[in-house]
Each structure stands twice: as structure tokens, then as C-alpha cells.
Amino acid sequence: AQTVTQSQPEMSVQEAETVTLSCTYDTSESDYYLFWYKQPPSRQMILVIRQEAYKQQNATENRFSVNFQKAAKSFSLKISDSQLGDAAMYFCAYRSADYGQNFVFGPGTRLSVLP
Amino acid sequence: ETGVTQTPRHLVMGMTNKKSLKCEQHLGHNAMYWYKQSAKKPLELMFVYSLEERVENNSVPSRFSPECPNSSHLFLHLHTLQPEDSALYLCASSQDAGRFNQPQHFGDGTRLSIL
Numbered sequence A: 001a002q003t004v005t006q007s008q009p010e011m012s013v014q015e016a017e018t019v020t021l022s023c024t025y026d027t028s029e030s031d032y033y034l035f036w037y038k039q040p041p042s043r044q045m046i047l048v049i050r051q052e053a054y055k056q057q058n059a060t061e062n063r064f065s066v067n068f069q070k071a072a073k074s075f076s077l078k079i080s081d082s083q084l085g086d087a088a089m090y091f092c093a094y095r096s097a098d099y100g101q102n103f104v105f106g107p108g109t110r111l112s113v114l115p
Numbered sequence B: 001e002t003g004v005t006q007t008p009r010h011l012v013m014g015m016t017n018k019k020s021l022k023c024e025q026h027l028g029h030n031a032m033y034w035y036k037q038s039a040k041k042p043l044e045l046m047f048v049y050s051l052e053e054r055v056e057n058n059s060v061p062s063r064f065s066p067e068c069p070n071s072s073h074l075f076l077h078l079h080t081l082q083p084e085d086s087a088l089y090l091c092a093s094s095q096d097a098g099r100f101n102q103p104q105h106f107g108d109g110t111r112l113s114i115l
Helices: none
Strands: A003-005 A010-014 A017-020 A024-026 A032-039 A048-050 A064-069 A074-079 A088-096 A109-114 B004-007 B010-013 B018-025 B031-037 B044-048 B053-057 B064-072 B075-077 B085-093 B110-114
Touching: A003 A010, A003 A088, A024 A074, A032 A064, A032 A074, A048 A064, A048 A074, A074 A088, A074 B085, A074 B110, A088 B085, B004 B085, B018 B031, B018 B044, B044 B064, B044 B075, B053 B064
Parallel strands: A010 A109, B010 B110
Antiparallel strands: A003 A024, A017 A074, A032 A048, A032 A088, A064 A074, A088 A109, B004 B018, B018 B075, B031 B044, B031 B085, B044 B053, B064 B075, B085 B110
């Protein structure tokens, strides 16, 4: 079974600075998808960014980008120009490309943004 | 309305009560999920419905009973719950038709407290 690890339970960053959240996963599969979700205090989980394992190019979405290292099974999230609204729990998630397999979430990293 | 809607937002019940959580998605998705989110624990997948059929039941106690009457609605019927069942219950939906890079869309959750 796949597992997802986020080794940083809590992180903090100064407003306008850059922060990187780490995520590693364990799988024997070659085809899969990776996601970062954000859960603010309002509770709703919101998709931040996704990456297909077959793509070598790292995904970017505005201030959010990933560093996907397939051989190392690493999928870190970089947040540039941090804003107060970025404060939230961030969850890394894995999904197999095999039919019937569902999402596996990491334990989360709580990000605080300091003014 | 758009997205995934969960009701009620908060629920307090005694151990002998019977209640139901409701989830409705307005995204035209064909898969729906129930997750349990407890403090300091990873998201726990409880049930998965695909095309209104239950495809996964992750060893959830029988005091939790899901129901999916159609592709837009998902219920979680609760009875004789225990204090350790207090948690945030999240509903999600996704479009699964061989497109496994599609993310899940989450509701705001129901905060359940068992007295």
C-alpha cells in the first residue's frame, strides 16, 4: 500500500518570503498523480496544485510550484511571496493511476504566516 | 449553488441518538467519498461510492452506515456512536471515468461531537 509522509508538522514563514513544504511517498507504481491541498480554518479542502508522474516538468500555479523528484519519491511545495491568506494546513496526496485506487493523504503541515 | 455542500455544519449528539449527515455535490461528478478527520491524525477514508455503488469500505464500524441514493447525494447515518467518533467528517466528490488526475472537491465538513 502506498504511504505519504510529511515530516514537518508545523512551519512558519514571514510575509512576502518563500517557504517549502516537504512530502515524500512510497510506491512501487510508475504511473500516479500527486496533489497538494490546502485546508484553511474555514475547513474546506482546496486543491492547490497537481502533478502527473509521467511529466518531468514541475507544475506551477501562480505563486505555488512543486519540485517533483520521481526517483527520490519527493514532491515538495514551494510558496513564493507568502501572504497571510496562505496560512492553513497543507496536505500532500497520492493517487494511483490504477482503476479503483483512491487518494492517500499525508498527515499535513500547519503553515503560519507572520506579518 | 456550486461545489460540495454538507449539512449540518455542526452536530452534537448523545451516544444513543440516531442522526444523519448529508452531502450534495453540484459538479456532475460520479464518485463520492466520506472521510474522517481527527486531530493530529491523517485523513481517514471511510467509504467510496462510484456510480452509486459502494466500492470501498475501510473497516468502518457498523455504527456508520452510508447511503448513496443517486450520484449527487451521499448520506452517513449514525447510531450508537462512541466518544472517539467525535471528529470532522468531510465529504468529497470527483469525476472518475479513467481520468485519475482529477482532484477531489471537498465540502466544508460536519463537526461532530459525541457527548
